[in-house]
Amino acid sequence: MMAAEAGVRGKLREAGQEQLLRFWDELSPAEREALLVELRPLEPGELKEHCQRAERAYSGESGAPQRLDSNMSPLHPQLLGSTKHSPPGQLNAWEEEGFLQISQNKVAVLLLAGGQGTRLGVSYPKGMYRVGLPSGKTLYQLQAERIRRVQQLASEKHATECTVPWYIMTSEFTLSPTQKFFKEHNYFGLARSDVIMFEQRMIPAVGFDGKAILERKNKVAMAPDGNGGLYRALSDNQILEDMERRGVSYIHVYCVDNILVKMADPVFIGFCVSKGADCGAKVVEKAYPAEPVGVVCQVDGVFQVVEYSEISPETVEKRNPDGSLTYNAGNICNHFFTLEFLQKMSRSLEPLLGYHMAVKKVPYVDEEGNLVKPSRPNGIKMEKFVFDVFQFAKNFVAFEVLREEEFSPLKNADTADKDTPTTARRALLWQHYRWARKAGARFINVNDSREAEQSSCSESEDPPAVCEVSPLVSYFGEGLESHLQHKDISSPFILDRHKAKEADV
Numbered sequence: 001m002m003a004a005e006a007g008v009r010g011k012l013r014e015a016g017q018e019q020l021l022r023f024w025d026e027l028s029p030a031e032r033e034a035l036l037v038e039l040r041p042l043e044p045g046e047l048k049e050h051c052q053r054a055e056r057a058y059s060g061e062s063g064a065p066q067r068l069d070s071n072m073s074p075l076h077p078q079l080l081g082s083t084k085h086s087p088p089g090q091l092n093a094w095e096e097e098g099f100l101q102i103s104q105n106k107v108a109v110l111l112l113a114g115g116q117g118t119r120l121g122v123s124y125p126k127g128m129y130r131v132g133l134p135s136g137k138t139l140y141q142l143q144a145e146r147i148r149r150v151q152q153l154a155s156e157k158h159a160t161e162c163t164v165p166w167y168i169m170t171s172e173f174t175l176s177p178t179q180k181f182f183k184e185h186n187y188f189g190l191a192r193s194d195v196i197m198f199e200q201r202m203i204p205a206v207g208f209d210g211k212a213i214l215e216r217k218n219k220v221a222m223a224p225d226g227n228g229g230l231y232r233a234l235s236d237n238q239i240l241e242d243m244e245r246r247g248v249s250y251i252h253v254y255c256v257d258n259i260l261v262k263m264a265d266p267v268f269i270g271f272c273v274s275k276g277a278d279c280g281a282k283v284v285e286k287a288y289p290a291e292p293v294g295v296v297c298q299v300d301g302v303f304q305v306v307e308y309s310e311i312s313p314e315t316v317e318k319r320n321p322d323g324s325l326t327y328n329a330g331n332i333c334n335h336f337f338t339l340e341f342l343q344k345m346s347r348s349l350e351p352l353l354g355y356h357m358a359v360k361k362v363p364y365v366d367e368e369g370n371l372v373k374p375s376r377p378n379g380i381k382m383e384k385f386v387f388d389v390f391q392f393a394k395n396f397v398a399f400e401v402l403r404e405e406e407f408s409p410l411k412n413a414d415t416a417d418k419d420t421p422t423t424a425r426r427a428l429l430w431q432h433y434r435w436a437r438k439a440g441a442r443f444i445n446v447n448d449s450r451e452a453e454q455s456s457c458s459e460s461e462d463p464p465a466v467c468e469v470s471p472l473v474s475y476f477g478e479g480l481e482s483h484l485q486h487k488d489i490s491s492p493f494i495l496d497r498h499k500a501k502e503a504d505v
């Protein structure tokens with residue numbers, strides 16, 4: 001242990017971070033070992049640079065992204081594919097192309113699930129959250145079932161047996177509960193070998209004085225390196241090699257919290273592939289100017305997302321002569337990448353991605369060894385952002401989708417007005433109600449006078465009838481006529497596979 005201590009102490013001295021050992025003498029052998037395990041992998045040069053970068057970013061010297069507003073320009077509408085504006089024939093052709101690629105095992109999905117869910121206020125991974133659907137399903141289960149359905153649709157269309165592997169990036173916070181959860185639920189019917197979990201790196205939170213923070217006497221305050229930690233995690237865990245082995249060429253990357261996410265969406269995949277894109281993003285029209293979503297735009301002619309935390313209120317409010325918002329292309333954290341592009345990023349360009357600073361309340365131990373929960377921000381967390389790679393794309397494309405069909409994120413607890421369990425649940429139930437009505441279902445004892453297509457009410461009130469469709473039965477509303485047409489249905493109604501079979505006879 002002494003040699004190990006000397007080694008680590010030497011490294012920390014080199015990094016200017018020896019304060020991390022200041023309680024060493026008070027620690028038990030087991031506590032010392034735990035601290036050494038945490039400190040050993042920290043490379044002195046990197047640690048020093050990280051702490052200095054954080055301090056500089058905080059003091060405004062450099063490192064923090066400059067305000068980009070004056071160099072921004074909106075996406076040109078011609079650049080967009082759109083579920084609203086592109087002709088139906090074109091959308092069908094993209095969908096066909098997407099299904100073809102999926103059927104040839106060329107498409108994978110990759111979930112970003114390393115976040116801590118602080119705003120939602122849960123101590124477990126967000127994907128394990130139940131928003132209160134009649135079925136009681138969690139976000140993870142909905143997603144797993146959508147993968148199963150899209151595999152089935154592609155397989156049927158092309159008379160093959162295809163697989164969409166699911167890569168899940170977790171962090172120290174989410175890996176073991178996520179693993180356990182999937183195991184307990186038997187991978188929701190997916191093949192165990194097609195669900196690949198890996199972990200992103202954690203990096204120390206830094207005080208305003210440039211010193212890494214101790215969270216306990218023998219524990220450094222660590223935080224995941226942001227969703228842009230993806231590129232490093234891909235190489236650290238040989239994930240791209242795994243994709244290559246499987247013959248994957250296209251990857252759909254998405255965030256865990258959007259209850260309406262269309263995994264491996266054939267239309268989006270087909271659009272990107274048809275355009276020969278190496279990198280793509282799905283966008284929605286912003287709901288209101290200050291909505292906390294990044295905007296996809298160009299900065300000095302280069303495609304980029306300007307994050308909501310880094311854009312000025314004036315730019316956010318800017319409007320076109322017709323009254324629409326100038327920066328209206330909201331990022332919904334659904335990205336398309338070719339394997340080749342990810343290889344280029346992970347193997348060589350990743351170090352060029354900048355860090356973004358977040359000033360946070362970080363629990364710490366004071367000089368006397370007391371645990372303190374600060375009431376004001378005291379620490380700097382440095383994060384990379386997944387979309388910062390757009391600048392390296394040779395052919396970037398954006399695809400606009402309808403919010404009510406594809407975006408309702410779960411960010412906050414129900415005490416907030418927006419992006420809560422309630423708004424997420426309603427968004428899904430409205431969508432399924434619309435599908436059911438379109439398929440010809442009749443809801444008994446329900447005042448159906450409200451227009452089902454009216455999307456404005458989709459998050460502020462419940463739909464007239466509760467109808468939940470299992471993703472195993474329908475992925476985007478397809479195939480429901482045979483189960484629902486001219487059927488009298490009483491609310492609440494869950495259309496699962498079992499009921500679907502019954503309804504067919």
Ligand SMILES: CC(=O)N[C@H]1[C@@H](OP(=O)(O)O)O[C@H](CO)[C@@H](O)[C@@H]1O
Nearest residue numbers: 227292293294331332333385386409
């Ligand atoms: C770094 C990053 O990916 N930020 C994304 C992400 O925001 P979070 O607030 O970090 O969850 O999801 C938003 C959509 O829900 C998207 O608009 C935003 O740009």
